[in-house]
Amino acid sequence: AVGLPINPSSSSVASQTIEALLIHASSHTINVSIGDQAGEAGSTITVPIIIDNLTGVAGADILLTYDPDILTATGASTTSLTSGFNLQYKITSGAITISILNTTELSGGSGAFINVAFQVNSGAKTGASTSLTLAQASLYSQYGQNLSLDHTIKTTNGKFTVVKFAPSTPTGLKSSVDGKTVYIQWDASSDSNLDHYNLYLGNTSKGYNL
Numbered sequence: 001a002v003g004l005p006i007n008p009s010s011s012s013v014a015s016q017t018i019e020a021l022l023i024h025a026s027s028h029t030i031n032v033s034i035g036d037q038a039g040e041a042g043s044t045i046t047v048p049i050i051i052d053n054l055t056g057v058a059g060a061d062i063l064l065t066y067d068p069d070i071l072t073a074t075g076a077s078t079t080s081l082t083s084g085f086n087l088q089y090k091i092t093s094g095a096i097t098i099s100i101l102n103t104t105e106l107s108g109g110s111g112a113f114i115n116v117a118f119q120v121n122s123g124a125k126t127g128a129s130t131s132l133t134l135a136q137a138s139l140y141s142q143y144g145q146n147l148s149l150d151h152t153i154k155t156t157n158g159k160f161t162v163v164k165f166a167p168s169t170p171t172g173l174k175s176s177v178d179g180k181t182v183y184i185q186w187d188a189s190s191d192s193n194l195d196h197y198n199l200y201l202g203n204t205s206k207g208y209n210l
Contacts, residue, residue, distance in 0.1 A: 027151050028053065032113075032137040034064075034158030041162055042122040044074070047132060048112035051139075054081065057113075058105035058142035061098070064116060067130035068094040071160060072119045079112040087114070095135075105142040124162045132158035167191040 031052040039045040049062060066073070073096040076089040085102040098114055134155040139147040147153065172187035184199070 029152040029154055030057075030139060030147065031154050031156065032134060032139070033156035034132045034134065036158050037132070037160045038163045039120045039160070040165055041120050041124045041126070043120050045118050045120060045160075047116045047118060047158070047160075048079070049114040049116065049134075050111060051113045052110045054106040054109045054111075054113070056105050056141055056147065057139050058103070059085075059099075059101035059140040059144075060113065061136060061138040061140075062100075062114065062134065063095060063097050063136035065095045065131075065133045065135050066118075066160070070121055070124045070128055070130045070162060072121060074117045074119050076114055076116045079115055081106070081109055081111055082113055101140075103142060118160075120162060126162050126164045129159055129161040132160055167194040170197070 031050075033050050033052070034047060035050070037045055037047055049064070051057065064073075073091045075091075076087060076096060076098045078085050078087050078100070082100060082102070085100050087098065087100045089096055089098045091097075096116060098116070100114060134157055137153060137155045139153060141147060167189060168191055170186040170189065172185070174185055176183045176185075
């Protein structure tokens, strides 16, 4: 630190100089990340942008890119941690730019800072994937200072994969007997990817296909 004399005497400035030290807030690493995601073609998904140390954070500029042949961004929203923040976004092909700001910085905490909504394109093939890339993640204090001046901002990208989820297990399964006839009933399924059920009869787990 550069020393500055405090009340120096005219007779011996050098020997009576007391250095005023500049004390900086301790630096730390702030991790901004997106986890891996999966969804079916034609479905909607929510991708959270997560920050692991929100101390001193009052705003951010985020640029998230992805493959537009697989995903289409539809919007962005605040979370329970940022409910009082002002958020704006702009969507272009393969990218969404998000700006979020508050007049007061957060005192701590961690978790989802922004939620990004996507539509999985109906023509996306099962098994196809795209990187969810944080091309920009700038964080700011309540005075507009870029936090990267004092801290290390580390980004971790995510990955989205198109999958085909298995239909849910039938519920409400019950049977009744009327003479030589056995009736089997279960609750109707709302799964959009359900085609049909195979029924098996037997004394073992393999049974016999009806």
